Amino acid sequence: MMSDWDKVKEIIKNAGFSHMGEIRMETVELMDEVRDMCQNGNCGMYGKNWACPPGCGSLEECRKRLLSYRTGILVQTVGELEDSMDWEGIKEAEERHKKCFLETAEKLREVCPELLPLGAGTCTLCKECTYPDSPCRQPDRRVSSMEAYGILVSDICAKNQMKYYYGPESIAYTSCYFFDFSS
Ligand code: SF4
Structure with missing residues (x-):
């Protein structure tokens, strides 16, 4: 019988991404400097979406949440x-x-109901985010960015032997999924 880990790898392998790579949890570093980029940066979503800071919780809260995860891709x-x-x-x-x-x-949620997906960019599940006037419409499905969790994408890629830059005539989007079971 296939383990849950094998099942999620199979789902991702068949999803149509260009590349996938396992994350060693010890390489996951949540950095204040990356969170500061949300506040100072030019994406302009700071304080405008439940999935972005400060709506997604402090970096300490994000760290605590991540601690219950065992593997990532x-x-x-x-x-x-x-x-x-x-x-x-x-x-x-x-x-x-x-x-x-x-x-x-x-x-993946069918295999791992507690899945933590961290995407590229702000949450776009709703046409307009309810932040800050009323609660998030889909708290179990909303997607924070890797940066909102203080993760430097180029750094986590390098530490897990994945490329981040594929040359001037290409563009790469990187995201990840965390699972609460072991590989
Ligand atoms: S699910 Fe909707 S309300 Fe919640 S963070 Fe995403 S866009 Fe905002």
């Missing part, structure tokens, strides 16, 4: 671009990645 979508100004190509790769990531999260 990084997933990447790499899009080929005509050149670095190929905005359409960038958008296409981003949409393809997000769709695949969310659909796969639903499948």
Whole structure:
């Protein structure tokens, strides 16, 4: 019989991502500096979404939540671009990645109900986020970004032997899933 770990690997392998790689939990580092980038950075979602800081909880709360997870898998979508100004190509790769990531999260939840998915960018499950006027509409499904959890994507990729940059004529989107069972 297949273990839950084998089942989730199989689901991810068949999902259509460009690359996947196992995360060794000791390489997961939650850094204040990355969270500070949310506040200072240019994505503009700080304080606008339940999945972003400060709505997603303090870094300490995120750390505590992550402590109950035993394994993780990084997933990447790499899009080929005509050149670095190929905005359409960038958008296409981003949409393809997000769709695949969310659909796969639903499948993984059937094996791991406590799944923690951390995506690329803010939560876009609802057309408009309810933050801060009323509670999150889908607290069990909402997706925080890796950065909201203080994870530096290039760092976690390097520590788990995954590439982060695939050259000037490509764009890579990286996300991950954490599971509360061992591999
Ligand atoms: S699920 Fe909806 S309400 Fe909750 S964080 Fe995402 S967009 Fe906002």
